[in-house]
Amino acid sequence: MRTIETLSLLSSLECSNCGQYHDPHKLHQTSVCCNAPLVAAYDSSDVFPLSKEVLPAHSDNMWRYLEMLPVFDVNNIVTLGEGMTPLQTLYRIPQMLGFDRLYWKDESLNPTGSFKARGLSAAISKAKEFGVESCIVPTAGNAGGAMAAYCAAAGIDAVVVMPRHTPKIFKEECWMYGAEVILVDGLINDCAAVAAKIREERGSFDVSTFKEPYRLEGKKTMGYEIAEQLHWNLPDVILYPTGGGTGLIGLWKAFQEMLALGWIPDKMPRLIAVQAANCQPIVASWQGIQPNAKKYNGQPSIANGLAVPRPFAEPLIMDVLKQSHGHSLAITEDDLKKYMQLLARKEGMLAAPEGAALVAALPKLLEEGLILHDENILLLNTGSGYKYLENLQIPV
Ligand SMILES: *Cc1c(COP(=O)(O)O)cnc(C)c1O
Ligand SMILES: [Zn+2]
Secondary structure: OOOOOOOOOEEEEEEOOOOOEEOOOOOOOOOOOOOOOEEEEEOOOOOOOOOHHHHHHOOOOHHHHHHHOOOOOHHHOOOOOOOOOOEEEOOOHHHHHOOOOEEEEEHHHOHHHEOHHHHHHHHHHHHHHOOOOEEEEEOOOHHHHHHHHHHHHHOOEEEEEEEOOOOHHHHHHHHHOOOEEEEEOOOHHHHHHHHHHHHHHHOOEEOOOOOOOHHHHHHHHHHHHHHHHOOOOOOOEEEEEOOOOHHHHHHHHHHHHHHHHOOOOOOOOEEEEEEEOOEOHHHHHHOOOOOOOOOOOOOOOOOHHHOOOOOOOHHHHHHHHHHOOOEEEEEOHHHHHHHHHHHHHHHOOOEOHHHHHHHHHHHHHHHOOOOOOOOOEEEEEOEEOHHHHHHHOOOO
16 A cells, blocks of 8 residues: 655665765666665654654555655555564474574565565665666575566566576566576576676666665665564564675664664664575674685575675675674574474474574574573564475475
8 A cells, every 4th residue: 555655765875885975866786986885874854853653654564664765756666565574472492492582573474475575675666766677686586586576566577597406486486477587507696797797788777685775775674673563672682594684784774773763772682694504604704714705605505595605795794793793603404404394393384494594593592602591582584485395305
């Protein structure tokens, strides 16, 4: 429903490296000064204080935070009902693992089965606002399906570039949504190289992670929702399965924005980036094994959303981990499968292996004293397990 006519408070797009201003009324990819990610900034001084009391009257999807989202004309919003996903407490796993309670934010219930819907709803809405005719994305799986769906709804051509080893259903959904699907031998960084070439030839808008500023804005709405759903008291700790880093950085951005708006108290959660042992560039940088991930080589993982060997926004990811007093750790393929099954059997949740990684991380973090059993801990399950079953060799 498009019930709100209030305008976005977007005031500029800033280079994440040097802060240089970029005109928010023009379509951008990365910053012209540093070729770094652009980050949206909002100016609420005209309406200050922007009251959270308006929210109950706003729509029941992520566009309820419209003032803090980048679309200027509400008629350009392309929505499939993404966002306002349930925030629940788990039942049996907290007991098993020795926690008083565990929160579970369930992004599997989004259109196309993952939180990628939020980012692509924002990016394709902006593409529509700027009259873009074709979009392209390199993807480990879920971003491609989401982009294809939102492009279909917007009447925009879609090209998806995906690793050949990705489970079939990720490719099939793109085809169903009418996208052109290009398969590449390698990981997402190899797909990115192919996508860059095609983009140059065709002049498409490139919605690669952090190569445009809008997906981040959609994903940050998870942070707004967590605050609203927990009555404006953030958890002590949030575990997040980190690939390209949009979700992690988006959460932190949302918390900083809400703090500036006076919506939440100044008590920030520790953010913990969970990766796959097969591809753990952030863990390696966090531990100081490498200066950065620019030369990191990873292997595929059943958690394909985590198989991002050289995240473009690595400096921003590291900043969030440092500022939030967070941490980073990796989970083996065996544990991904084991905990996916555990979640299904103990909680009735068929989560993506990326989400299962968070449960697998809990005993390790507890043992190292990095989390406490009585803290408020939130696990952000980024996607549904249904698309991944083909890769699990299930014995029935
Ligand atoms: C893309 C993806 C991730 C990683 O997301 P980032 O925000 O880019 O770090 C995690 N889980 C799932 C299910 C994904 O599709
Ligand atoms: Zn710059």
